[in-house]
Amino acid sequence: MLQAALAPMDQPTAAKASALPQPVRVRLTAIPVNATAGVERARAASAPHLAGIEREFQAIQHRRQPPRVALAQLRALAGQVSDIVAPHLACAKGCSHCCHLHVSVTEAEAQLIGWEIRRKPRKVKKPTVGPTNYGYHMPCTFLDADGRCSIHQHRPLVCRLLLNVDVDELLCQLIPDALVPMPRYDTHDFQVVLAKLLFDDQVADIRDWFPTR
Secondary structure: OOOOOOOOOOOOHHHHOOOOHHHHHHHHHHHHHHHHHHHHHHHHHHHHHHHHHHHHHHHHHOOOOOOOHHHHHHHHHHHHHHHHHHHHHOOOOOOOOHHHHHOOOEEEHHHHHHHHOOOOOOOOOOOOOOOOOOOOOOOOEOOOOOOOOOOHHOOOOOHHHOOOOOOOHHHHHHOOOOOOOOEEEHHHHHHHHHHOOOOOOEEEEEEOOOOOO
């Protein structure tokens, strides 16, 4: 667990790849080299912390405690991992492409975030924001005018775990009707634990839980 690695990536079909902007097509050919270097940077940054993080990760799974307490601890640990490796990767303050993606949040996490920011999430009967209708026209509720997360300290687990191991933000840019593979730090183990903790919880986009006022 937490051995710095490249997460599996979706690959564009030949037809879709040919329609991508030329700089993106060039960068896709460089992913193996750039991603390997990014993973090595993450590994070097996280090495002094891995043993302690691993112990806490295992403890979260085996302590006898309510799922929402475990969720809070898992989020804190994910934030710690992000704080350690993100400065050595492509993610940077002011880069907000991922703040226009679909942001999946469970009801338990929405309630936890709401408690932290002193704003009650609304009830969601049927999600209206999904993986097919996000984009630059639909920023996250909490993205401010300067392109920064206004609740960064309390951001969702999925946001803490999206870490770009490329050299810059080029492959993070959203291209209409195209799925561009972005090399990511592998945090799959966190998602597995979250699914076990809240396997039957309602899931919706953060914009559904916290609509723009």
